[in-house]
Amino acid sequence: MLLEQRARSLAVHAVLVAYSALALGPILLVVMNSFKARNAIFDSPLSPPDSSTFSLIGYAKVFRASHIVVYFENSLIVTMVSMGLVLLFGAMAAWALSEYRFRGSTALGLFLSIGIMVPIRLGSVAILNMMRTLGLNDTLTALILVYIAQGLPMAIFILSEFIQQIPMDLRDAARCDGVPETRIFFEVIAPLLRPAIATVAVFTIVPIWNDLWFPLILTSSDSTHTITLGVQQFLGQYITDWNSVLAALSMAILPVVVIYVIFSRQLIAGLTSGAVK
Amino acid sequence: MAEPVPQVVAQMPKAKLIGLLALFLGPAVVIYSAFSIYPLLATMQLATFTGESGGGVHFVGLANFHTLLTDALWSKPFWNAFKNNMIFFAIHMAVQNPIGIALAGLLSLPGLKLKSFYRTVFFLPTMLSVVIVGFSWNLILSPLWGVAKGALTVVGLGSWFAPWLGLESTALVTLALMSVWQFVGIPMMLIYAALLNIPDELVDAARVDGLGQIRIFFHIKLPLVLPTIGLVSVLTFVGNFNAFDLIYSVKGALAGPNFASDILGTFFYRTFFGNQLQLGNPTMGSAVATVMFFIILAGVCVYLFVVQRRMRRYTF
Numbered sequence: 264m265l266l267e268q269r270a271r272s273l274a275v276h277a278v279l280v281a282y283s284a285l286a287l288g289p290i291l292l293v294v295m296n297s298f299k300a301r302n303a304i305f306d307s308p309l310s311p312p313d314s315s316t317f318s319l320i321g322y323a324k325v326f327r328a329s330h331i332v333v334y335f336e337n338s339l340i341v342t343m344v345s346m347g348l349v350l351l352f353g354a355m356a357a358w359a360l361s362e363y364r365f366r367g368s369t370a371l372g373l374f375l376s377i378g379i380m381v382p383i384r385l386g387s388v389a390i391l392n393m394m395r396t397l398g399l400n401d402t403l404t405a406l407i408l409v410y411i412a413q414g415l416p417m418a419i420f421i422l423s424e425f426i427q428q429i430p431m432d433l434r435d436a437a438r439c440d441g442v443p444e445t446r447i448f449f450e451v452i453a454p455l456l457r458p459a460i461a462t463v464a465v466f467t468i469v470p471i472w473n474d475l476w477f478p479l480i481l482t483s484s485d486s487t488h489t490i491t492l493g494v495q496q497f498l499g500q501y502i503t504d505w506n507s508v509l510a511a512l513s514m515a516i517l518p519v520v521v522i523y524v525i526f527s528r529q530l531i532a533g534l535t536s537g538a539v540k
Numbered sequence: 541m542a543e544p545v546p547q548v549v550a551q552m553p554k555a556k557l558i559g560l561l562a563l564f565l566g567p568a569v570v571i572y573s574a575f576s577i578y579p580l581l582a583t584m585q586l587a588t589f590t591g592e593s594g595g596g597v598h599f600v601g602l603a604n605f606h607t608l609l610t611d612a613l614w615s616k617p618f619w620n621a622f623k624n625n626m627i628f629f630a631i632h633m634a635v636q637n638p639i640g641i642a643l644a645g646l647l648s649l650p651g652l653k654l655k656s657f658y659r660t661v662f663f664l665p666t667m668l669s670v671v672i673v674g675f676s677w678n679l680i681l682s683p684l685w686g687v688a689k690g691a692l693t694v695v696g697l698g699s700w701f702a703p704w705l706g707l708e709s710t711a712l713v714t715l716a717l718m719s720v721w722q723f724v725g726i727p728m729m730l731i732y733a734a735l736l737n738i739p740d741e742l743v744d745a746a747r748v749d750g751l752g753q754i755r756i757f758f759h760i761k762l763p764l765v766l767p768t769i770g771l772v773s774v775l776t777f778v779g780n781f782n783a784f785d786l787i788y789s790v791k792g793a794l795a796g797p798n799f800a801s802d803i804l805g806t807f808f809y810r811t812f813f814g815n816q817l818q819l820g821n822p823t824m825g826s827a828v829a830t831v832m833f834f835i836i837l838a839g840v841c842v843y844l845f846v847v848q849r850r851m852r853r854y855t856f
Contacts, residue, residue: 264572271753272652274640275646275649276651276653276654278646279643279646279647279654279658282643282658283644283658283661283662284720284722286661286662286665287661287664289665289676289677289680289721290668290676292664292676292680292687293676293679304685305685305686308685308686308687308690309687309690327762343802348567351567352567352568352571353568354566355563355564355567355568356564356565356566356567356569358564359560359561359564359565360565362678363557363560363561363564365557365561371565371569374577375568375569375572377577378572378576378577378838380778380836381580381833381837382778382782382834382836383575383576383579383580384782384784384805385583385782385829385832385833386576386578386579386580386582386583386829387579387583387812387828387829388579388583388586388822388825388826389578389580389582389583389586390575390579391577392582392586392822392824393578393579393582394577404749408574408575409572409575411571411572411575412571412574412575412576413571413576414570415568415571415576416572416576419568445560445563448564469667472669473668473669473670473671474785475669475671475784475785475788475789476669476784476785479788480813489668494669494671494672495671495789498671498675498789499792501648505679505685508675508679509679512672512675512676515669515671515672516668516672519667519668519669520664520667520668522661523660523664523667526660527663528656528661529737530663531659531660531663531729
């Protein structure tokens with residue numbers, strides 16, 4: 264019996280390890296080879312860089328031939344500003360929807376949740392026209408506005424569920440003391456939302472950071488490209504220069520992986536609505 | 541769920557309540573309406589117009605849709621993209637979701653060690669940009685680099701290798717499998733969470749009755765997570781009929797070879813934004829977006845009215 268159990272556990276781990284290799288292999292392969300000289304990339308793609316094959320030539324080229332630093336800055340600005348405003352406006356709306364019940368609050372809640380299922384991309388033609396009319400074409404502001412509209416429905420949904428779990432006594436006590444409503448939200452409720460904020464942040468940041476569609480449509484100059492679009496165009500242009508391509512890919516992969524590994528626990532807990540301990 | 545209106549709110553003067561609502565709901569409602577709902581409606585409206593050579597537009601009713609669905613110049617690429625999109629979706633349903641379910645089932649086995657390590661690793665590709673995933677696999681499958689061929693040779697299947705991404709017959713399937721590789725983390729995670737929510741008593745009772753882990757999984761756990769599988773399916777549907785980035789990164793706007801990997805997202809982009817072969821056409825682009833909207837809506841309705849109604853959620 265014990266032996267059988269051990270054999271079964273071994274088989275389970277064998278499957279899981281094999282799938283881990285499939286999930287990690289391609290990423291490791293790209294990152295590993297980005298640190299190698301051209302010959303070594305082709306001669307022995309599967310061996311890690313050693314003292315004779317180590318080379319940073321690809322990275323040097325990426326920095327020289329592209330505005331990668333600008334792209335990074337743009338992505339950081341767009342992602343951080345959008346996320347901050349999605350959190351702020353989303354939390355305010357979620358609070359009002361769950362706290363002040365009024366005629367039409369259910370309808371408004373439904374209206375705000377359309378965006379969870381219907382992709383905002385389908386409105387791209389009109390979005391582009393609007394941005395041209397508003398003079399916002401080829402600006403980061405255009406991207407930020409679209410991303411806030413895209414992130415709000417999910418944020419309001421998650422935060423509403425969370426707000427409903429906050430004990431009533433807290434705000435009732437504050438109200439009895441005559442604290443104004445705005446201060447109740449910003450000083451009593453907002454700090455309590457911290458655990459939900461991590462979840463919302465991940466749901467907002469990942470799609471914005473990785474988005475190719477809206478930068479492709481709304482930005483046209485190098486100074487407004489985000490990292491995803493910048494890398495995409497760089498790769499298209501230098502596709503035959505393997506050192507540069509691998510280096511550019513690695514530079515786009517590494518920050519995401521580092522942030523993911525740091526926050527994976529919160530992220531997974533959020534994704535599974537806390538079912539995973 | 542008739543929650544009593546908090547006393548203070550009920551007693552609040554009407555003007556004050558309206559002021560508070562405007563303050564708290566205003567920013568979200570304004571930005572969301574202006575940059576999400578309005579563009580969607582404006583796009584549908586624009587679909588009923590056609591451009592004039594002078595730059596203006598005039599109303600043509602449903603003529604654009606008629607052209608799109610019946611004029612061979614438009615309908616051939618449209619139905620080709622639609623068919624490819626269905627294949628793309630079918631591959632996700634047939635490969636991504638079973639693998640996701642299997643991985644979730646293994647991860648939820650009691651007493652499994654290294655659980656959180658596996659979870660983190662399996663979800664990692666999902667976090668990456670589609671562009672990165674597309675290019676990385678492009679390099680790996682490239683006959684120039686020979687990594688894929690080398691790997692197949694090691695297991696004795698070297699003769700199977702072909703430049704899959706370049707062949708008309710295999711490009712779409714290869715791209716779909718790349719997408720499956722990236723997004724398998726989502727069904728895995730959602731189903732894993734649902735499996736963990738199954739009460740221990742149910743599983744224990746089955747074990748006392750002498751059922752093995754495999755039979756417990758298929759006869760007890762799997763039926764209980766069917767609602768989650770329904771949810772995963774509709775998410776896959778919406779994602780697939782909205783997909784664009786992967787095909788564009790790997791194959792460009794023309795979705796080659798010979799449009800073999802063209803799906804609705806790339807077709808929409810070409811129509812509305814233009815490319816090497818044609819000028820952008822905003823009104824026809826709007827018509828394509830409107831059709832995509834109704835396809836997605838149909839999928840969501842099937843889920844809401846058929847799938848969800850049949851499968852009553854097990855209430856714990």
